Amino acid sequence: MVTVGTCSGSSAAARMSPQDTFLIGAHMSVSGGLSRALERAAAYDFNCVQLFTHSPRVWALTRTTPAACRTFQTVRKAHAMRCVIVHAPYLPNCASVSPALWRRSCGVIARDVRLADALGADYYVMHPGSVRGHTRTDGIARVADALAALCEPQPPALTFLLENTGSGGSLLGGALDDLAEIMAAARQRCPSMKFGMCLDTAHAFGAGYDLRSDTHVARLWRDIRRTVGADALKMIHANDTNAHVGSGRDVHAHIGQGRIGRSGFARLMALPRLRRIPWILETPKDTPESDARNAATLRAIFAETRRRR
Numbered sequence: 486m487v488t489v490g491t492c493s494g495s496s497a498a499a500r501m502s503p504q505d506t507f508l509i510g511a512h513m514s515v516s517g518g519l520s521r522a523l524e525r526a527a528a529y530d531f532n533c534v535q536l537f538t539h540s541p542r543v544w545a546l547t548r549t550t551p552a553a554c555r556t557f558q559t560v561r562k563a564h565a566m567r568c569v570i571v572h573a574p575y576l577p578n579c580a581s582v583s584p585a586l587w588r589r590s591c592g593v594i595a596r597d598v599r600l601a602d603a604l605g606a607d608y609y610v611m612h613p614g615s616v617r618g619h620t621r622t623d624g625i626a627r628v629a630d631a632l633a634a635l636c637e638p639q640p641p642a643l644t645f646l647l648e649n650t651g652s653g654g655s656l657l658g659g660a661l662d663d664l665a666e667i668m669a670a671a672r673q674r675c676p677s678m679k680f681g682m683c684l685d686t687a688h689a690f691g692a693g694y695d696l697r698s699d700t701h702v703a704r705l706w707r708d709i710r711r712t713v714g715a716d717a718l719k720m721i722h723a724n725d726t727n728a729h730v731g732s733g734r735d736v737h738a739h740i741g742q743g744r745i746g747r748s749g750f751a752r753l754m755a756l757p758r759l760r761r762i763p764w765i766l767e768t769p770k771d772t773p774e775s776d777a778r779n780a781a782t783l784r785a786i787f788a789e790t791r792r793r794r
Contacts, residue, residue, distance in 0.1 A: 651734060721753075
């Protein structure tokens with residue numbers, strides 16, 4: 486693992502993320518090589534970055550050499566990148582009822598996690614998957630089985646994060662209890678593996694948490710503490726949304742220009758735990774200035790909440 490600028494673990498995050506330092510980044514393209522994501526993030530003065538190791542819409546993983554992994558770690562140190570997150574591709578579904586799809590999904594995730602570990606990534610983020618065709622209980626067991634298998638031959642050094650969803654249709658993860666049950670079952674099988682949660686703001690809004698309301702933000706925080714636990718919340722996917730609260734839909738929008746609005750993000754940033762963990766933009770990249778504009782909005786909200794403390 487890279488030792489400079491890591492954000493792994495709640496104690497490390499607390500030591501290296503004083504409340505006057507905003508951990509911020511965005512999902513960046515790896516076009517031209519994995520290290521290019523780091524360089525693109527540094528160009529925006531980001532101290533965190535999220536990436537796919539290959540196209541998220543294909544099954545085949547791009548071959549990455551040990552030399553490329555060493556180069557990635559060298560570039561990370563050069564840019565003092567505090568946190569690196571790898572996001573799982575879209576096609577795998579580790580909750581699938583299909584034995585063939587489940588095995589294929591597990592194989593791709595296992596190989597991708599090993600690559601993320603070789604890069605020195607801090608976190609690996611995955612959506613729990615869809616239970617279409619079987620029960621929620623069965624789906625949770627299948628995801629837990631898939632995660633437990635990652636311990637062979639030894640557990641990864643990184644922390645594996647499950648992301649909440651908008652609760653639409655057959656998706657697992659709209660209820661935070663889903664994430665907690667998956668983690669608990671996987672830990673029983675692999676006690677040495679590290680698990681946590683990624684909170685997606687647009688997904689939480691779609692699942693019924695009206696982040697514009699102090700009452701709903703307080704309820705979200707209570708639900709996180711009751712289910713996965715406060716320390717398990719490791720990072721934020723920062724997305725506004727054009728979907729209605731409770732709709733189950735996932736329609737990302739620019740920060741402050743959707744239904745959550747600036748006030749919703751300010752309410753979240755007022756929570757001390759959320760001020761100490763990375764905020765990763767997954768907002769639309771419809772203009773060359775989009776990431777800079779969204780980052781500026783988040784930074785301004787962070788500064789405002791800091792002044793109010």
